[in-house]
Amino acid sequence: MPTAATAASLALDLTSGLKTRDLEELYQDLHRHPELSFQEHRTAGILAERLRSAGYAVTDGVGSTGVVGVLENGEGPVVWLRGDMDALPVTETTGLAYASTVDGVMHACGHDMHVTWLAFAAEALAAGRDAWSGTLVVIGQPAEEGGDGARAMVSDGLHTRFPRPDAVFGQHVAPGPAGLVSHTPGLIMSAADDLHVVVPGVGGHGSRPEATVDPVVTAAYIVTRLQSVVSREVAASEAVVLTTGQFNAGQRPNIIPSEARLGLNLRTQDAQVRERVLSAVRRIVEGECLAAGCPTEPEVNTGASFPATVNDAALDAEIAALHRELFGAQSVFDFGPAMGSEDFSLLVPTGVPYDFWFVASTPQAVWDAAPGEGLGAKITAVPGNHSSLFAPDLSVLLPGVRTLVGAALHRLGG
Known part of the structure; x- marks a missing residue:
């Protein structure tokens, strides 16, 4: 298993050729065309086609609209990377040039950002497969918002039809100064009923x-x-x-x-x-x-x-160290457990360690103008997930790809 410094260096190398305009083009296209839970046909099709073009063996329709891409690359560990795809029944009020074109539907939780990160991370790892060995499984999950998507994929054989993972990674865009990454060992997100x-x-x-x-x-x-x-x-x-x-x-x-x-x-x-x-x-x-x-x-x-999302503490420490190598020690912090919830942990087979983190995305000008002092006060004052004004800064597109690529490389054999 590569060290944090080695994995960070490899992640930078594998993503050095990515072009900002390509990332923005995919993200803005997904943002314009949001799809509600279990209706993510267009989004799933885009992800599946990109994975096929990159050399993955792709299975469509897992748990209704889920996508699973498998890239076998010799002996070594199995790593799963997950991104969710669905939007919300929210009318967008951001005024963005690439605002939703679907009445009453918006990517107000940032899953369009998640799919963009996942697609480009998968492509970068496929293009750089000489740098690692093992098996990479890329999962585009439907219907996170209603809590049904992960269960649907598992019921449709996610744990039996595809290689069992040695580690599973996921991330979520969130309010906070763009460029920061929040890692919390153990409990990171709450249970919800x-x-x-x-x-x-x-x-x-x-x-x-x-x-x-x-x-x-x-x-x-x-x-x-x-x-x-x-x-x-x-x-x-x-x-x-x-x-x-x-x-x-x-x-x-x-x-x-x-x-x-x-x-x-x-x-x-x-x-x-x-x-x-x-x-x-x-x-x-x-x-x-x-x-x-x-x-x-x-x-x-x-x-x-x-269910509650509870990170494997040792794995989280490893990935947090890797992200410090990628972005600098001051860019990674522990915000503590959030009251928000996720179905990410339901995807993970019993006994497999997983790590989930947040990538902060509030534009600097918006953050500076927000009232209050300190991180906690300002986070409540800026548009957050599920807000009709939620608009992640485009500057976090490339860092979000690198966080995933680095995490995968840290566990895949060299």
Whole structure:
């Protein structure tokens, strides 16, 4: 296994011929043509064609729209590189010349950047295969946003149809001063659970509330009471976020509906805390419905679920050292665990070490103009992932390719 310095030097050599305009051309094309989860046909086709042209054996349609490219290059370790492909139902407001041309759909999370990084890293490693030996597997994953994509690929045989990895690498574009790379050993991203609550009632005319059981009032009590879970049932040292993101009920102002629906999102970093909060949510929903005299039991159903992302600490230390060699010691930092979530870890076979990191991408002028002092304060003030204003700086295109190439070379045999 090459040292961090050797892998960094090789990564620079293998990417030295990349042209900025080529990176920008692919990225801007993908940004103009975003596709929602499991609809990434155009994006997957572009990635698959580039991999085939570079010499990979490509399998299309893995887990619906996923792409897997395999490049066997002699004896040695197997490394997986993963990038996700889907966009979000967000209307773009960046005003960019290459803004989305699809109404109501935008690459607001930066997966267009991820595909660009992945494609050019795969091509650079293929062109420089004399510098390494082993097997490289490149994965274009669909539907990360809903938490279904990784599961779909695994269900479709990702772990059995393709070479088992010795290490798996992934990265995510994020807010922060462009050019910095965030590495966190161990827990780096939180678990997330969507909960769908149905509050039953007895509908009727707004003029006769006494003849009804109003689910809107009951649901409002539930939302209010849920605010006490984090503040009164979870230790201050535990990181938990519980959000009510949806409240739907009724069609007319003068009609009391027969049910109300809530959409909740829970973020946790400890499995026991997660179970405690889930139990509290169910208890509060059931208790408020009982107090209101609801005619039937409420429903609390689990939707999308993401596990925590927990980096292999030793592997993360190795890749962080490599990235310091690539970009300088001051360019790599540890921001700590994020409350955001990913399905990246679901792709990884049990027992295989993985490493996931962030590449900061906020344009310098935007960062300097943001209010507040310090990294944490400014990050909350600049457009971030899922914002209609999210616009990564194009200067991070080449560094993001090099982070992946370097990580792969660090594990592939020389």
